[in-house]
Amino acid sequence: MNLINLLSSKKSAILKRWFDEIVSTYPDATSSFLKTQDDPFANPVGQTILHGIDGLFDELLKDTDSNEMPSFLDNIIRIRAVQGFTPSQSTAFTIFLKKVIREELKDEIKEDQLYNDLAALEARIDKMALLSFDIYMKCRETLYEIKANEVKNMTFNLLRRANMLSEVQEE
Amino acid sequence: MANIKLPKPEELSKIDHKPPQKRWMDTPAEFKQGMYCYGAKGKNLSAVDFPNARDWSPDDKDWKLPENWKEIVLEGMKERLGKYRSFHIFMDICVRCGACADKCHFFLGGGDPKNMPVLRAELLRSIYRKYFTASGKMLGKVAGARELTEDVLKELWYYYYQCTECRRCSLFCPYGIDQAEITMIGRELLNLLGLNTDWISGPVANCYMKGNHLGLEPHAIKNNIDFMVDDIETITGIKIEPSFNRKGAEILFVTPSGDLFGDPGIYTCMGYLMLFHELGLDYTWSTYASEGGNFGFFTSMEMAKRLNSKIYAEAKRLGVKWILGGECGHMWRIINQYMDTWNGPADFLEEPVSPITGTRFENAKATKMVHIIEFVADLIKHGKLKFDPGRNDQFKVTFHDSCNTARGMGIFEEPRYIIKNVCNNFYEMPENTIRERTFCCGSGSGLNAGENMELRMRGGLPRANAVRYVHERHGVNLLANVCAIDRAALPALMDYWVPGVKVAGVHELLGNALIMKGEKERTTDLRGDALPGKEGNEDA
Ligand code: SF4
Ligand code: SF4
Numbered sequence: 133m134n135l136i137n138l139l140s141s142k143k144s145a146i147l148k149r150w151f152d153e154i155v156s157t158y159p160d161a162t163s164s165f166l167k168t169q170d171d172p173f174a175n176p177v178g179q180t181i182l183h184g185i186d187g188l189f190d191e192l193l194k195d196t197d198s199n200e201m202p203s204f205l206d207n208i209i210r211i212r213a214v215q216g217f218t219p220s221q222s223t224a225f226t227i228f229l230k231k232v233i234r235e236e237l238k239d240e241i242k243e244d245q246l247y248n249d250l251a252a253l254e255a256r257i258d259k260m261a262l263l264s265f266d267i268y269m270k271c272r273e274t275l276y277e278i279k280a281n282e283v284k285n286m287t288f289n290l291l292r293r294a295n296m297l298s299e300v301q302e303e
Numbered sequence: 304m305a306n307i308k309l310p311k312p313e314e315l316s317k318i319d320h321k322p323p324q325k326r327w328m329d330t331p332a333e334f335k336q337g338m339y340c341y342g343a344k345g346k347n348l349s350a351v352d353f354p355n356a357r358d359w360s361p362d363d364k365d366w367k368l369p370e371n372w373k374e375i376v377l378e379g380m381k382e383r384l385g386k387y388r389s390f391h392i393f394m395d396i397c398v399r400c401g402a403c404a405d406k407c408h409f410f411l412g413g414g415d416p417k418n419m420p421v422l423r424a425e426l427l428r429s430i431y432r433k434y435f436t437a438s439g440k441m442l443g444k445v446a447g448a449r450e451l452t453e454d455v456l457k458e459l460w461y462y463y464y465q466c467t468e469c470r471r472c473s474l475f476c477p478y479g480i481d482q483a484e485i486t487m488i489g490r491e492l493l494n495l496l497g498l499n500t501d502w503i504s505g506p507v508a509n510c511y512m513k514g515n516h517l518g519l520e521p522h523a524i525k526n527n528i529d530f531m532v533d534d535i536e537t538i539t540g541i542k543i544e545p546s547f548n549r550k551g552a553e554i555l556f557v558t559p560s561g562d563l564f565g566d567p568g569i570y571t572c573m574g575y576l577m578l579f580h581e582l583g584l585d586y587t588w589s590t591y592a593s594e595g596g597n598f599g600f601f602t603s604m605e606m607a608k609r610l611n612s613k614i615y616a617e618a619k620r621l622g623v624k625w626i627l628g629g630e631c632g633h634m635w636r637i638i639n640q641y642m643d644t645w646n647g648p649a650d651f652l653e654e655p656v657s658p659i660t661g662t663r664f665e666n667a668k669a670t671k672m673v674h675i676i677e678f679v680a681d682l683i684k685h686g687k688l689k690f691d692p693g694r695n696d697q698f699k700v701t702f703h704d705s706c707n708t709a710r711g712m713g714i715f716e717e718p719r720y721i722i723k724n725v726c727n728n729f730y731e732m733p734e735n736t737i738r739e740r741t742f743c744c745g746s747g748s749g750l751n752a753g754e755n756m757e758l759r760m761r762g763g764l765p766r767a768n769a770v771r772y773v774h775e776r777h778g779v780n781l782l783a784n785v786c787a788i789d790r791a792a793l794p795a796l797m798d799y800w801v802p803g804v805k806v807a808g809v810h811e812l813l814g815n816a817l818i819m820k821g822e823k824e825r826t827t828d829l830r831g832d833a834l835p836g837k838e839g840n841e842d843a
Contacts, residue, residue, distance in 0.1 A: 285791075
């Protein structure tokens with residue numbers, strides 16, 4: 133069996149482990165909640181992570197470069213970017229997958245000598261990790277822009293009245 | 304290269320965040336940037352005679368507390384335990400069943416266990432046990448009691464300004480324990496030491512001195528409204544002439560000052576102006592009671608009462624019959640739950656009767672103040688208004704129930720009824736996120752500052768998550784509401800979590816759709832954007 137087929141057949145076990153790794157970055161009381169409530173509106177963080185990694189996993193197994201990976205990553209990182217994590221803490225979940233796969237498929241990889249396949253997959257995971265840094269930065273920039281815009285909106289009419297806002301006039 | 308042992312990624316991610324495995328009581332709060340507001344300025348505290356007025360910053364180690372601060376807090380607690388039976392009961396009866404634990408938006412969005420309502424209450428309850436119960440005095444930590452230290456005080460401050468007093472948790476508590484009330488009292492105690500925020504104490508001082516949060520002078524208010532009147536004339540061809548401080552008017556209209564100067568609040572305000580003109584309502588604005596909001600409510604009951612009384616004093620001075628209030632959240636919680644006890648009965652006013660339909664607003668018998676949403680729903684029910692809902696066809700609308708109008712006074716159907724009359728496309732968010740179970744905007748109770756933006760984004764996540772669902776499923780692009788804090792805070796929330804969704808008050812939508820006698824053919828909506836099918840005609 134090649135690695136991709138193997139991963140597909142073990143998808144649910146791998147996702148469960150990956151998910152557990154990610155939620156264990158939260159305090160205990162929180163991680164047990166994130167794991168148990170499966171209503172996406174009652175548990176937006178847990179369910180967004182779960183759906184996000186599901187999508188990411190499928191994307192990683194495709195052999196073409198994927199367009200959807202950024203949006204799955206964005207969903208998760210956008211949350212972690214405002215949860216008091218450092219940049220590396222916000223994005224390290226991507227790399228957790230390496231360890232999860234190595235542990236989950238330890239025997240099969242050895243038996244079938246899948247090291248080349250594994251190296252290729254890990255290179256893709258590295259790419260995903262790099263992409264996640266870009267997304268993290270974008271989220272933080274958005275946050276700063278929002279702060280600045282809000283001040284402007286709050287006093288919009290006052291500034292307009294005081295002729296402190298000007299637009300380029302058409303000749 | 305030096306021999307550095309790099310942490311493994313999974314370790315890296317756990318550093319700092321995973322709290323040490325100690326009991327919550329023994330883990331002092333870690334103040335994180337983006338999670339709290341600036342400290343109050345001394346001049347704003349002294350303007351309203353608040354104690355310990357001085358400039359202070361939560362970042363400083365020394366909070367400049369009075370020497371006998373502990374005594375002050377415990378005395379304050381004792382006084383309130385005697386005065387508010389509810390508070391005493393809430394301190395005693397929690398069985399820690401956990402039903403409320405996962406209901407707070409701050410916990411759901413941020414994941415900090417101290418934002419579980421049951422733990423938030425425990426922060427204060429542990430002090431109560433230590434100083435006011437026999438078991439706590441004797442057994443200490445075993446009985447869930449702890450000493451009041453400066454660290455404990457700081458923790459209380461940190462987490463009681465991470466509660467929006469939204470009451471969602473109380474809905475799920477089998478005993479009806481209301482964390483919002485506990486937070487209010489917790490904040491009162493903190494205010495005894497001058498531990499307020501700049502974002503709250505500034506508006507309180509301004510409102511007290513000038514009548515509104517921004518400290519707008521009468522001419523600034525009039526100018527702003529005149530400016531809207533000009534815009535309305537451009538859009539509809541109709542010249543509106545509102546009156547100010549007019550004695551003998553039948554109705555005094557009061558709305559949050561956010562509607563007078565902020566975007567998108569001003570469009571809601573234009574909707575009010577158009578509606579009143581169309582009805583020929585005998586009403587007046589006041590440039591003195593020019594604030595429907597009441598940030599005093601986020602400091603102490605006493606301060607809230609003082610600010611609330613200004614509206615009634617102005618109603619008396621002008622000799623109006625009753626008061627009509629604009630779209631606001633906490634203003635209505637105050638009117639509905641507290642006003643009568645504080646400043647009632649307002650028997651110099653008359654029981655409100657709609658001059659258009661003759662409907663008697665019996666629910667406002669005591670306070671003499673009617674919510675504009677009820678007033679307008681009644682008008683529509685009686686067929687008094689004509690609409691062209693097609694003028695809102697650029698919008699796919701959903702409605703956010705503000706915590707205060709929903710859980711504070713049970714307004715659920717009226718705004719929906721109005722929206723469905725003035726818009727063709729309306730979609731509800733999932734059931735467990737609306738009506739009494741609505742999720743807070745994450746910025747209520749004076750937390751809508753800029754410096755605590757991360758807190759706001761976390762707290763607003765559950766709300767935004769539900770908006771996102773209808774955005775993706777139905778293409779919803781407008782989040783309607785009846786609260787000025789929503790209008791101020793939700794745009795930021797949408798920009799972060801669901802870009803492409805705008806925020807509007809219900810009366811902006813009403814203003815768009817309202818067919819006015821003698822109006823010209825409109826080509827734009829109130830924001831100046833082209834109406835569907837009128838693109839390219841904006842300047843016509
Ligand atoms: S913010 Fe709302 S849900 Fe959370 S503790 Fe306060 S009142 Fe309860
Ligand atoms: S639901 Fe009520 S009784 Fe149960 S833990 Fe929460 S506050 Fe206590």
